[in-house]
Amino acid sequence: MSFLEVTAFLWDGFLISLLIFAVTLLCGAPLGLPIAFCSMSRFKPVKAVSKVIVWIVRGVPLMLQIFIIYYVPGLLFETPIFSQMDRFFFVNYGIADAGRIVAVLIAFTLNYACYFSEIYRGGIESISKGQYEAGYVLGLTKSQIFRKIILKQVIQRIVPPMSNEIITLIKDTALANCIIVCEIIKQAKELAATKAMIWPLFYTGVFYLVFVGLLTVVLGRLEKKLSYFRS
Amino acid sequence: MALLEAKNITKSFGKTEVLKGISFSLNKGEVLSIIGSSGSGKTTLLRCLNFLELPDEGSITVGGKVLYDGSDATTLSDEAIRQNRLHFGLVFQNFNLFPQYTVLENVTLAPTLLKRGTPQEIEQTALRLLEQVGLSDKLGSYPHQLSGGQQQRVAIARALALRPEVLCFDEPTSALDPELTGEVLRVIRGLKDKDTTMIVVTHEMEFARCVADRVIYMADGVIEEMGTPEQVFGQPQSEKTKAFLRGAQDLF
Ligand SMILES: Nc1ncnc2c1ncn2[C@@H]1O[C@H](COP(=O)(O)OP(=O)(O)O)[C@@H](O)[C@H]1O
Numbered sequence: 001m002s003f004l005e006v007t008a009f010l011w012d013g014f015l016i017s018l019l020i021f022a023v024t025l026l027c028g029a030p031l032g033l034p035i036a037f038c039s040m041s042r043f044k045p046v047k048a049v050s051k052v053i054v055w056i057v058r059g060v061p062l063m064l065q066i067f068i069i070y071y072v073p074g075l076l077f078e079t080p081i082f083s084q085m086d087r088f089f090f091v092n093y094g095i096a097d098a099g100r101i102v103a104v105l106i107a108f109t110l111n112y113a114c115y116f117s118e119i120y121r122g123g124i125e126s127i128s129k130g131q132y133e134a135g136y137v138l139g140l141t142k143s144q145i146f147r148k149i150i151l152k153q154v155i156q157r158i159v160p161p162m163s164n165e166i167i168t169l170i171k172d173t174a175l176a177n178c179i180i181v182c183e184i185i186k187q188a189k190e191l192a193a194t195k196a197m198i199w200p201l202f203y204t205g206v207f208y209l210v211f212v213g214l215l216t217v218v219l220g221r222l223e224k225k226l227s228y229f230r231s
Numbered sequence: 232m233a234l235l236e237a238k239n240i241t242k243s244f245g246k247t248e249v250l251k252g253i254s255f256s257l258n259k260g261e262v263l264s265i266i267g268s269s270g271s272g273k274t275t276l277l278r279c280l281n282f283l284e285l286p287d288e289g290s291i292t293v294g295g296k297v298l299y300d301g302s303d304a305t306t307l308s309d310e311a312i313r314q315n316r317l318h319f320g321l322v323f324q325n326f327n328l329f330p331q332y333t334v335l336e337n338v339t340l341a342p343t344l345l346k347r348g349t350p351q352e353i354e355q356t357a358l359r360l361l362e363q364v365g366l367s368d369k370l371g372s373y374p375h376q377l378s379g380g381q382q383q384r385v386a387i388a389r390a391l392a393l394r395p396e397v398l399c400f401d402e403p404t405s406a407l408d409p410e411l412t413g414e415v416l417r418v419i420r421g422l423k424d425k426d427t428t429m430i431v432v433t434h435e436m437e438f439a440r441c442v443a444d445r446v447i448y449m450a451d452g453v454i455e456e457m458g459t460p461e462q463v464f465g466q467p468q469s470e471k472t473k474a475f476l477r478g479a480q481d482l483f
Pocket residue numbers: 244247249267268269270271272273274275276
C-alpha cells in the first residue's frame with residue numbers, strides 16, 4: 001500500500017473519530033447544563049441523585065462505560081439492541097458498525113456531559129453574589145439576571161477548562177476501538193494485522209496532532225475574544 | 232406624610248439578632264445618614280429595605296403603600312418582591328458593576344430590560360446621568376478600565392436610571408482610596424440639590440454632618456440616637472454615641 005492509500009484508509013477511520021468528537025460535543029455540552037442545575041438544586045433528592053450520577057460517571061473508566069452501554073441491554077433485557085442495529089444497518093446499507101457507534105456515542109455523551117456539568121457548576125458558583133444582588137436591586141427577574149448578567153461571565157470562565165476537555169475528547173475517541181468501532185487506531189491495527197505494516201499506527205498521531213493544533217488555535221481565539229472584560 | 236416609613240424592623244440570622252426593632256421615617260427629598268460601628272446592622276437594614284433580606288417583623292411603607300408587613304402571614308411572591316424593589320435603589324460598597332458591559336450599557340441595561348421607554352429615551356437618560364456624575368468621556372469603557380471612584384459613579388448613575396423613590400448607599404466610599412472619596416461624595420451631595428431622597432450609610436462624619444438632614448446612630452441593632460446633624464454631633468444624649476463620636480474623632 002502506498003503512503004497515499006494508507007493515508008486515505010486512516011482518514012476513513014479518523015472521520016469516525018471526528019464523528020464521535022462532534023456528536024459528543026454537540027450533545028454532551030447542552031446536556032451538561034441540566035445536570036449542572038440539578039447538582040446545584042436546592043431540592044435535596046434531585047441534588048443527591050445528580051451528584052451520585054456524576055460521581056459514578058467520573059469515577060469509572062470511560063472504556064468500562066462503553067462496555068456497559070454496549071452489553072447491558074443484551075444481558076439484562078435479552079435485547080442486544082446495538083448488535084441488532086449493527087446487523088440491520090449491515091444488511092440494509094452495508095455499514096458494518098453502526099450499532100456499536102451508537103453505543104459509543106451514548107457512552108461518550110453521558111460521560112462528557114457529566115464532566116462538562118462540573119465545569120459549568122464551578123463556573124456558575126464562582127460568580128460573586130454581588131452580581132446577582134446588583135441585578136435584583138435593579139428589579140430584574142432571576143432569568144434576566146442569569147441570561148443577561150451571569151451567563152457571559154460564566155462562559156468567559158469556563159472556556160479554558162472546556163478547552164482542556166475538548167482536547168482530551170478527541171484523543172479519548174480512540175477508546176471506541178474497545179468494541180471494535182473502526183476509528184483511526186482500529187484502522188491502523190487492521191493494517192498491522194492484515195498487511196504487517198506497523199508504521200501507520202504511529203502515523204495516526206499526526207492526524208490527532210493536526211486536529212489538536214486546529215482546536216488550540218480556534219479555542220485560543222475564542223478565549224481572546226472574551227478577554228475584553230475582566231470579571 | 233412621610234415618603235418612607237419603617238416600623239419596628241427586626242431581623243435575625245439563626246440565633247444572632249442583628250436588627251432589634253428599627254423604626255424611622257423619611258420625607259421626600261431628605262437625606263438620612265446612618266452611622267455606627269462595624270457589625271451594628273447598617274448593611275442588614277439597607278438590605279431589608281431593598282428586599283435582599285426579608286425582615287422577620289415590622290413593616291415597610293413607601294408613599295402610603297405597605298410593601299411589607301411582618302405580621303401578615305402570606306408570603307410575598309418573587310414578583311411582588313421584585314416590584315417592591317423598584318421603589319428603592321442600592322449602591323453597594325464594592326460597586327458590583329457588570330464587567331462585560333460598557334459604562335453606558337451598565338446604565339441602560341435595566342431600563343431596557345424593564346421596558347422603561349424607547350431605546351432612544353433610555354440612552355438619552357443614561358447620557359444625562361453619566362454627564363451628571365462626570366463620566367461623559369468614559370461611555371465606552373469597561374469597568375475594569377476605570378478607577379474605583381469612577382466605577383462607583385457609574386453605579387450611582389445605574390441606580391438613578393430607574394428613578395427609585397429612595398436611593399440607598401452602603402458605605403459608598405469605603406472601598407476607595409482616600410483621594411477618590413471626594414469625587415463620589417460630591418456626586419452624592421449634587422443629588423441632594425436635585426431633591427433625591429437618600430439613605431447614606433457612611434463612616435465619613437464630615438459628610439454626614441454637612442449633607443444629611445437627619446442622622447441615625449446605630450449600635451448593636453438598635454437606633455441609639457436619631458436627630459438633626461446638630462443634635463447628634465453637637466449634643467449627643469447617649470453615652471454610646473459620645474464614645475463612638477470621640478472614637479471617630481481620635482482618628483485625626
Ligand atoms: N447573611 C448573614 N448571615 C449571618 N449573619 C449575618 C449575615 N449578614 C450579617 N450578619 C451579621 O449581622 C451583623 C451585622 O452585620 P451588618 O449589617 O453587615 O453590619 P454593618 O453593616 O453595620 O457593619 C454582623 O454581626 C454580621 O456578622
